[in-house]
Amino acid sequence: MSELMKIVEAEYKDVRSKYPDFKAGDTINVHVKIREGSKERIQQFQGTVIQRRHPNTNGETFTVRKVSNGIGIERKFPLLSPNLDKIEVIRRGSVRRARLFYLRGLQGKAAKIREKK
Amino acid sequence: MSGIIGRKIGMTNVFSEDGRSIACTLIQAGPCVVTQVKNEETDGYRSIQLGYGERKEKRTTKAMKGHFDKASTTPKKVIKEFRNFRIEFNNEVQLGQEITVADVFEEGDYVDAIGISKGKGFQGVVKRHNFRGVGQRTHGQHNRERAPGSIGGASSPSRVFKGMRMAGQTGGKRVKLLNLRVIKIYPEDHLILVSGAVPGSKNSTVILEK
Numbered sequence: 001m002s003e004l005m006k007i008v009e010a011e012y013k014d015v016r017s018k019y020p021d022f023k024a025g026d027t028i029n030v031h032v033k034i035r036e037g038s039k040e041r042i043q044q045f046q047g048t049v050i051q052r053r054h055p056n057t058n059g060e061t062f063t064v065r066k067v068s069n070g071i072g073i074e075r076k077f078p079l080l081s082p083n084l085d086k087i088e089v090i091r092r093g094s095v096r097r098a099r100l101f102y103l104r105g106l107q108g109k110a111a112k113i114r115e116k117k
Numbered sequence: 118m119s120g121i122i123g124r125k126i127g128m129t130n131v132f133s134e135d136g137r138s139i140a141c142t143l144i145q146a147g148p149c150v151v152t153q154v155k156n157e158e159t160d161g162y163r164s165i166q167l168g169y170g171e172r173k174e175k176r177t178t179k180a181m182k183g184h185f186d187k188a189s190t191t192p193k194k195v196i197k198e199f200r201n202f203r204i205e206f207n208n209e210v211q212l213g214q215e216i217t218v219a220d221v222f223e224e225g226d227y228v229d230a231i232g233i234s235k236g237k238g239f240q241g242v243v244k245r246h247n248f249r250g251v252g253q254r255t256h257g258q259h260n261r262e263r264a265p266g267s268i269g270g271a272s273s274p275s276r277v278f279k280g281m282r283m284a285g286q287t288g289g290k291r292v293k294l295l296n297l298r299v300i301k302i303y304p305e306d307h308l309i310l311v312s313g314a315v316p317g318s319k320n321s322t323v324i325l326e327k
Binding site: 001002004005007008009011033057058059078080081082083 | 127319
């Protein structure tokens with residue numbers, strides 16, 4: 001990235017450092033601000049991180065997958081979005097790739113990720 | 118019309134207060150030097166000429182060098198004239214004066230961006246003019262999927278009209294985009310962040326107008 005571009009992206013340093021370090025395979029709990037009219041409330045979304053895209057840029061996003069009532073749900077979040085309130089790491093997973101798309105084809109026990117020692 | 122000359126750095130995104138991601142382009146604009154001031158008496162109209170970027174001295178003709186010497190500045194790479202140029206603090210612009218991006222624009226302004234679009238080579242009508250191609254993939258069709266279709270009548274007028282849209286060189290042309298919002302200005306680094314995309318590749322010259 002151009003040095004000049006870093007001047008612009010440095011403005012989001014504080015937002016970035018607010019969140020813990022997490023990787024694909026980790027189980028995290030994302031607190032999302034939801035605006036309903038004038039009211040604001042927090043919704044939580046807990047699941048496994050299956051990828052992080054465009055790292056160290058303003059456009060960085062991550063995808064969280066969870067299985068709810070037997071249906072897989074994936075949600076993408078922009079890391080620097082002001083709508084994110086908090087990210088908690090619940091469990092560190094041990095995986096051998098950066099993008100865990102293979103989880104989509106697996107169910108139950110096969111979709112389990114070993115915990116990092 | 119006020120404006121400034123700059124160079125495209127690249128694209129990024131920022132977040133608005135309501136949480137939306139805005140795609141935007143970073144441009145290094147200025148500092149530019151006023152290389153000529155035209156007025157009504159000598160030229161019949163009012164305008165100023167700005168110069169931007171360094172040009173190697175051995176690549177400058179003597180005529181050009183004389184022109185830059187008049188403004189007591191080094192040879193510039195790009196020069197561009199702006200009619201009825203106006204800046205906030207001083208309507209009178211002096212020869213040789215340095216103009217920075219913060220003098221011309223402020224946050225929230227709407228600007229036009231001019232650049233040379235990326236060259237795409239010889240392209241067919243689907244890419245060049247957004248034609249839809251002819252017919253279907255199946256049902257006996259073959260090789261018509263990206264074809265232009267009919268280009269005119271056979272017996273009457275028995276010629277092809279001028280300006281008929283056909284395949285050809287695409288891109289590499291001067292393109293002007295209107296009404297891009299200025300998101301932010303960084304006066305120390307001569308940077309300006311505008312919403313949306315700007316024509317051209319990275320490091321290509323961009324002219325911003327207001």
